[in-house]
Amino acid sequence: MFRYGGTDEEPQLKLKIKNLNQNIVCILCAGYFIDATTITECLHTFCKSCIVKYLQMSKQCPMCNIKIHETQPLINLRPDRTMQDVVYGLVPNLFESEERRKRDFYRARGLDKVQSKVQQKSFSGKLDPSGGHFYRNDEQVSLCLEKYRYQIVGEHEGAYTCTVLQKRYIRCSVRACVSHLQKLLVKKLAIPDRMEINLYCDDHILYEDEPMKYVWLAHWQGKAAPMVLHYQVESSKSAADKNG
Structure with a gap:
């Protein structure tokens, strides 16, 4: 229905x-x-x-x-x-089933690592889309990366104050996963090893293996582009306690 x-x-x-x-x-x-x-x-x-x-x-x-x-x-x-x-x-669940079928197909043939490397190359490290146009065979999604409004890291020793991206906009493949954005943010924000970064869309926390296509369908369908993702930095210990 x-x-x-x-x-x-x-x-x-x-x-x-x-x-x-x-x-x-x-x-x-x-x-x-x-x-x-x-x-x-x-x-x-x-x-x-x-x-x-x-x-x-x-x-x-x-x-x-x-x-x-x-x-x-x-x-x-x-x-x-x-x-x-x-x-x-x-x-x-059609999209999730299709993505799972593709992952199983590539994994059974030892191609999952190759696919991961290809997805990582979709990030040029340039967050400003005005620098040029991108022509790729796969579908692209426009993102806006914002600092989470409730940036609470904790009052324990080693708390970290998260900075704000100067260039917040990015275009990437809809097959790119949350983990790829996390790695990009860690590099751009110079996040120390003791910290980790979480991403949210419409106040829903995102999991590392979720592709952007799924995030858009689940949390942003019907809304105007770009899709807004919020990032929050916290200590690895706090994140482990939260997930545990």
Whole structure:
């Protein structure tokens, strides 16, 4: 059951997801869209892997049979990120399941460390987006890194006063994890080893393995860009006591 809207004047609209399946299910695999990809000639949408595999044998749309391209049908495919965001927002736990499946796939083939290195390279260390444009194949997210308004480290010996970033804005891959931002902040703020840094979105603490796509879907969907993340520095002992 999907619920939309709802105010004092207007009743909340409730829809069964199965009633929307014709708009969010790929006809080639009968599953919900993953990496939704649209044919520019007819605007029909499929999973990326499904349509790419299909076009190895045919040059026509599997829904309307329109010819996509005489010799190179793949050039008329475009990622449909709006549709993918709609699917992830409608179907509970679909994004988390897909991310878990990808991690298991890479881990089983010993590629998880390679993927981690690639994600880390998505941070250039430059927090000012005005220095140039970034062109990458993966989806990007705009972030604003703010000091947490309740910066309470504790009155014990070794308390640390957190500074404020001079350049607060950053763009990164939606696949980048919270841990990558933590490492970046540690470097930029010169956080000593005895301290550690936590990140929050909309007052929810974020876990190290959460990708930015999940954070946006869970805590920022429907709000204006950039997504605001707050950072808080505390001693490792305080963090351990809190988590314990």
